[in-house]
Amino acid sequence: ACSSRYVLSQMHPMWQGPLAVPGGDRQSPIDIVVRKSVFDPALKPLTAEYDPHTCQQIWNNGYSFLVEYDDTTDKSTLKGGPLKDKFRLCQFHFHWGESNAWGSEHTVDRRLFPAELHIVHWNSDKYSLFEEAVMEDNGLAVIGVFLKVGKRHEGLQKLVDALPAVRHKGSVVEFNRFDPACLLPSNTDDYWTYHGSLTTPPLTEAVTWIVMKQHIEVSHDQLAVFRSLLFTSAEEEVQKSMVNNFRVQQPLRGRTVRSSFS
Numbered sequence: 001a002c003s004s005r006y007v008l009s010q011m012h013p014m015w016q017g018p019l020a021v022p023g024g025d026r027q028s029p030i031d032i033v034v035r036k037s038v039f040d041p042a043l044k045p046l047t048a049e050y051d052p053h054t055c056q057q058i059w060n061n062g063y064s065f066l067v068e069y070d071d072t073t074d075k076s077t078l079k080g081g082p083l084k085d086k087f088r089l090c091q092f093h094f095h096w097g098e099s100n101a102w103g104s105e106h107t108v109d110r111r112l113f114p115a116e117l118h119i120v121h122w123n124s125d126k127y128s129l130f131e132e133a134v135m136e137d138n139g140l141a142v143i144g145v146f147l148k149v150g151k152r153h154e155g156l157q158k159l160v161d162a163l164p165a166v167r168h169k170g171s172v173v174e175f176n177r178f179d180p181a182c183l184l185p186s187n188t189d190d191y192w193t194y195h196g197s198l199t200t201p202p203l204t205e206a207v208t209w210i211v212m213k214q215h216i217e218v219s220h221d222q223l224a225v226f227r228s229l230l231f232t233s234a235e236e237e238v239q240k241s242m243v244n245n246f247r248v249q250q251p252l253r254g255r256t257v258r259s260s261f262s
């Protein structure tokens with residue numbers, strides 16, 4: 001599944017530099033310059049059909065916490081939008097800052113958000129495993145949702161309450177019946193889309209990014225629990241707070257960002 005115990009050494013923020021990656025002209029994240037995005041009327045609405053029973057566990061991989069799903073069947077899928085094929089949900093995770101002033105990976109006209117949700121899917125029409133899809137141009141689809149600090153997000157609270165159990169790198173806790181659709185904004189018809197990469201190793205240029213125009217709101221206290229997680233494992237002497245786990249922005253290299261709205 002997409003939760004193979006991947007070598008985490010590259011996960012440490014130190015790898016944020018210009019790690020040599022295949023091609024290197026379709027890297028993520030980027031700044032979305034609204035006035036340079038091109039409205040594409042052919043872009044359809046997104047269809048996310050998630051079965052909460054495929055939710056399996058939460059894992060602190062030493063860079064973020066991942067909520068992982070059983071991706072051995074097509075029970076939780078994403079289709080429509082810019083996608084030609086059906087994509088299978090495998091995990092979601094977040095990126096956040098040490099303060100509310102920054103933390104997102106993408107920006108909109110340079111505007112930073114305190115955090116960003118990524119819901120990761122792989123192309124199950126063309127490939128049979130995440131590990132295969134992660135190496136292909138049309139292999140992955142990631143939905144990005146910006147988080148703003150405001151009212152408490154009721155749906156998120158179940159996840160927040162489970163986080164102390166995965167405080168340290170390498171910890172896993174069982175987590176069931178969570179529908180990531182509750183983390184999507186009310187309007188999922190308005191989004192930007194572009195071809196880019198994973199923002200953590202293996203950084204492969206396999207991602208169709210779908211970044212929602214509408215953000216969701218979470219409370220200050222909920223975000224504070226994200227920051228109570230640690231990059232370090234229980235055995236390490238010096239504990240490091242898991243904050244600022246975002247990659248530096250990458251050059252656009254002539255790519256066009258399309259919008260589903262005018």
Ligand SMILES: COc1cccc(CN2CCc3cc(OS(N)(=O)=O)c(OC)cc3C2)c1
Pocket residue numbers: 001002003004006061063064065066093118120130131134142197198199200201202
């Ligand atoms: C061949 O490389 C892999 C195979 C199976 C699983 C993995 C683990 N990896 C998948 C992609 C991914 C992507 C992640 O972030 S992101 N922003 O979507 O690139 C991420 O953030 C914490 C974690 C992971 C975990 C890598």
Ligand SMILES: [Zn+2]
Pocket residue numbers: 093094095118199
């Ligand atoms: Zn991510």
